[in-house]
Amino acid sequence: MTEQRIRELMATREAAMTARDATALAAQYVPEAVAFTLAPPLVHHGEDVAAREAWFASFDGPIEYSTRDLAITVGEDLAYCHALTYLSATPQGMPQKFELWFRSTVCFRKRDGDWLITHVHDSTPFYMDATMSAALDLKP
Known part of the structure; x- marks a missing residue:
């Protein structure tokens, strides 16, 4: 049941991202959450609804957001997943879109x-060559 609940929360997260629903996203976080996301700054503290709304507004048209290869580990009071x-x-x-x-x-x-998000860490690999550029062309 607990693994299923984490899957439900991740599905709710995906739906909120594509619906541009900053309030639904914020409801999943503890106030003291720490997030290392792709967008600056280096560290985000808490889920700032206004900042998320501004981020959503920076895009025209739909936002596509999904996860695959979701792996979940659950303890008594802590759980984590990666995908x-x-x-x-x-x-x-x-x-054009990226x-x-x-x-x-x-x-x-x-x-x-119930389960609430305490930490998020997103990362993009980079090419460790002369370009030092983000490896945005990788696909699973």
Whole structure:
């Protein structure tokens, strides 16, 4: 049942991202959450609804967001999962959308009988050559 609950929460997260629902995303987080996301700054503290709404507004058209290869580990009061995550959207003023796959780890803590996100870590690999560029062309 607990693994199933984490799967449900991750599905809710995906739905909130594609629906641009900042409030639904924020409801999944503890106030003191720490997130290392793809967007600056280096560290985000808590889930800032206004900042997330501004991020959503920076895209024209739909936002595509999904995960695959979700692996879940559950303890009594702590759980975490990791997956490959797909994101595609069209930045305002750009002629076409971007798409990328990145790595995600989401950590949960049980509070008041349900699971809430305490930590998120997203990362994109980079080419360790002369370019030092993000490896945005990788696909699973």
